[in-house]
Amino acid sequence: MTGRHADPDSGFDRTVQDLIDNKTKPQGALGQVEAVALQLARATRETAPRLAACELTIFAADHGIAAEGVSAYPQAVTREMVLNFLNRGAAANVFAEAVGATVRVVDAGVAGQAIDHPDLLNRRIGPGTRNCRVEPAMSAVQCDDALQAGRQLAGECAADVLCFGEMGIGNTSAATLLAHKLLGLPVADLVGRGTGLDDAGLAQKTDVLEAAAARTAPDLTAARALAEYGGFEIAMMAGAMLGAALSNRPILVDGFISTAAAIAALGIEPAAGRSLVYAHRSAEHGHRRMLDALDARPILDLQMRLGEGTGALLAWPVVKAASAMLTDMASFESAGVSGPA
Amino acid sequence: MTGRHADPDSGFDRTVQDLIDNKTKPQGALGQVEAVALQLARATRETAPRLAACELTIFAADHGIAAEGVSAYPQAVTREMVLNFLNRGAAANVFAEAVGATVRVVDAGVAGQAIDHPDLLNRRIGPGTRNCRVEPAMSAVQCDDALQAGRQLAGECAADVLCFGEMGIGNTSAATLLAHKLLGLPVADLVGRGTGLDDAGLAQKTDVLEAAAARTAPDLTAARALAEYGGFEIAMMAGAMLGAALSNRPILVDGFISTAAAIAALGIEPAAGRSLVYAHRSAEHGHRRMLDALDARPILDLQMRLGEGTGALLAWPVVKAASAMLTDMASFESAGVSGPA
Numbered sequence: 001m002t003g004r005h006a007d008p009d010s011g012f013d014r015t016v017q018d019l020i021d022n023k024t025k026p027q028g029a030l031g032q033v034e035a036v037a038l039q040l041a042r043a044t045r046e047t048a049p050r051l052a053a054c055e056l057t058i059f060a061a062d063h064g065i066a067a068e069g070v071s072a073y074p075q076a077v078t079r080e081m082v083l084n085f086l087n088r089g090a091a092a093n094v095f096a097e098a099v100g101a102t103v104r105v106v107d108a109g110v111a112g113q114a115i116d117h118p119d120l121l122n123r124r125i126g127p128g129t130r131n132c133r134v135e136p137a138m139s140a141v142q143c144d145d146a147l148q149a150g151r152q153l154a155g156e157c158a159a160d161v162l163c164f165g166e167m168g169i170g171n172t173s174a175a176t177l178l179a180h181k182l183l184g185l186p187v188a189d190l191v192g193r194g195t196g197l198d199d200a201g202l203a204q205k206t207d208v209l210e211a212a213a214a215r216t217a218p219d220l221t222a223a224r225a226l227a228e229y230g231g232f233e234i235a236m237m238a239g240a241m242l243g244a245a246l247s248n249r250p251i252l253v254d255g256f257i258s259t260a261a262a263i264a265a266l267g268i269e270p271a272a273g274r275s276l277v278y279a280h281r282s283a284e285h286g287h288r289r290m291l292d293a294l295d296a297r298p299i300l301d302l303q304m305r306l307g308e309g310t311g312a313l314l315a316w317p318v319v320k321a322a323s324a325m326l327t328d329m330a331s332f333e334s335a336g337v338s339g340p341a
Numbered sequence: 342m343t344g345r346h347a348d349p350d351s352g353f354d355r356t357v358q359d360l361i362d363n364k365t366k367p368q369g370a371l372g373q374v375e376a377v378a379l380q381l382a383r384a385t386r387e388t389a390p391r392l393a394a395c396e397l398t399i400f401a402a403d404h405g406i407a408a409e410g411v412s413a414y415p416q417a418v419t420r421e422m423v424l425n426f427l428n429r430g431a432a433a434n435v436f437a438e439a440v441g442a443t444v445r446v447v448d449a450g451v452a453g454q455a456i457d458h459p460d461l462l463n464r465r466i467g468p469g470t471r472n473c474r475v476e477p478a479m480s481a482v483q484c485d486d487a488l489q490a491g492r493q494l495a496g497e498c499a500a501d502v503l504c505f506g507e508m509g510i511g512n513t514s515a516a517t518l519l520a521h522k523l524l525g526l527p528v529a530d531l532v533g534r535g536t537g538l539d540d541a542g543l544a545q546k547t548d549v550l551e552a553a554a555a556r557t558a559p560d561l562t563a564a565r566a567l568a569e570y571g572g573f574e575i576a577m578m579a580g581a582m583l584g585a586a587l588s589n590r591p592i593l594v595d596g597f598i599s600t601a602a603a604i605a606a607l608g609i610e611p612a613a614g615r616s617l618v619y620a621h622r623s624a625e626h627g628h629r630r631m632l633d634a635l636d637a638r639p640i641l642d643l644q645m646r647l648g649e650g651t652g653a654l655l656a657w658p659v660v661k662a663a664s665a666m667l668t669d670m671a672s673f674e675s676a677g678v679s680g681p682a
Binding site: 023024025026027029030031032033071072073074076077080081083084087089090091093094095097098099100195196283299300301302303304305306310313314316317318320321323324325328329330334335336337338339340341 | 364365366367368370371372373374412413414415417418421422424425428430431432434435436438439440441536537624640641642643644645646647651654655657658659661662664665666669670671675676677678679680681682
């Protein structure tokens with residue numbers, strides 16, 4: 001989970017590592033949990049951060065490129081799933097309940113009329129993006145507005161750790177194009193079946209995305225790439241990641257779409273990498289390529305490919321345990337336990 | 342996590358799979374969580390088991406073979422760690438708190454006098470086993486007593502899901518010998534550094550274990566192998582696994598030592614396999630070989646090698662989420678969500 005963007009603050013790191021090494025266990029015996037603990041310390045700038053509360057924010061929006069037949073599901077599903085989130089019936093809801101996390105649902109730009117529901121946070125930038133195969137998905141102003149709304153949503157969140165999830169039919173296409181433009185990986189290496197395309201659907205999606213990619217120069221800035229190809233939910237999530245990082249709070253990065261948002265956030269502010277904890281390796285083709293490019297090793301590999309923040313949520317207990325190791329576990333000295341003979 | 346011992350009850354499995362496939366997500370999109378859910382249904386014999394409470398029982402005991410220099414730590418650590426568990430300072434305690442599980446600590450046979458503590462469950466079979474390099478670790482009666490005490494401890498546990506952990510200096514040696522005798526794998530493929538042996542220590546441990554293995558016939562029964570090589574904590578854990586399986590409750594199998602206990606339990610009662618959910622792949626050399634032999638794919642791979650039940654505890658939230666998917670997640674029909682176009 002430690003990416004190449006982590007701060008190389010070796011004095012601080014050494015202090016934290018000594019703390020970990022003096023806990024009542026053989027050195028290194030908690031494996032990746034120890035590495036996560038070190039990263040939590042870096043993210044919070046505290047040697048032993050107490051991380052008790054976790055909140056998932058789900059950003060929903062629609063994508064103009066869905067008109068090109070790049071998804072197995074109709075666009076109406078975005079809206080239907082927002083209602084499912086609000087009724088606490090989706091995987092993200094039941095996983096959040098299982099791991100003790102709270103959930104916020106944000107309409108970042110679902111197609112059609114605004115959804116009227118007391119629990120929905122309305123931050124609509126527009127009724128879905130435009131079709132990025134033929135024109136920019138959004139204007140520069142819309143992109144800025146989405147980033148700013150995300151920053152503000154992070155600021156309004158009181159949790160110690162932030163998870164972000166998304167819903168948007170067509171958003172694996174947007175994520176593929178962002179990763180292509182910002183990491184320089186070929187579209188063919190990143191494109192995948194999303195929610196379940198067949199072979200013909202995958203070939204069609206690849207053709208559409210190659211055409212969309214060819215529409216712009218290869219060296220876009222992160223903000224420009226977000227405007228050209230991003231969804232409102234992805235841009236808003238990138239803004240929320242930047243906001244969380246600014247307040248020294250760890251961010252659990254979910255899957256394929258969330259990692260694309262993280263890549264955009266890193267393009268805008270590389271120092272945000274210190275706060276990113278990669279939660280789960282998605283079964284979506286291309287996520288592994290993204291993670292390799294980021295030198296990231298996620299906590300979990302459960303072959304999930306749903307999004308919504310489900311992977312981030314399931315990693316939260318491991319993150320909580322890593323934090324508790326730092327704050328609550330005894331040292332050899334405090335517990336009176338002997339070291340190696 | 343589904344082992345070769347799972348019941349092939351295809352009608353029941355089909356019912357559960359249909360339930361899973363109708364949840365509001367693309368088919369298969371929750372990956373291994375779906376496979377865990379199916380196994381939980383099999384273990385409980387309910388299509389949608391509600392699993393809310395998890396308890397960890399830590400069994401501690403000492404091993405005569407520790408006198409042969411097979412561990413990097415002195416035998417006194419077993420007793421010191423029991424006190425650490427009781428004072429809630431060990432990794433298992435802080436992980437249990439982080440994931441919302443309760444903890445019991447059992448003295449199955451720690452060396453020296455009995456430990457007097459109000460929270461310790463005294464089920465001592467003896468003050469440590471004998472040295473299994475030269476003689477049987479325990480008598481057949483002691484082995485039966487340990488199994489029976491374990492069954493009873495499982496019966497006294499009110500939780501929906503049971504985790505088992507262990508503490509015992511020298512117990513990777515016992516686990517290696519059990520797996521060697523019961524799975525037929527070479528000692529050299531199973532032996533590892535335990536809590537941190539150096540190269541010379543590993544060579545010494547290998548020699549000792551080869552000598553111990555040569556002392557008995559290759560085709561021992563599970564009960565006989567337990568008596569010859571097992572620790573009191575391993576035999577008691579095997580009994581507890583049998584008890585939990587009998588009451589149709591899922592068991593989260595922790596790491597190297599716990600898997601050896603599971604192998605012994607399976608040797609006594611193969612039907613117990615239905616209840617075993619493998620939680621974590623240990624970094625201890627040999628655990629991978631055991632898991633391969635059992636055709637088991639653990640939920641987590643965090644490179645931990647501590648035991649105590651730490652791996653089982655971190656898998657509990659995933660198991661809870663899998664159960665919640667079955668019980669609480671909406672179906673396409675109930676949520677009014679469209680299927681593929």
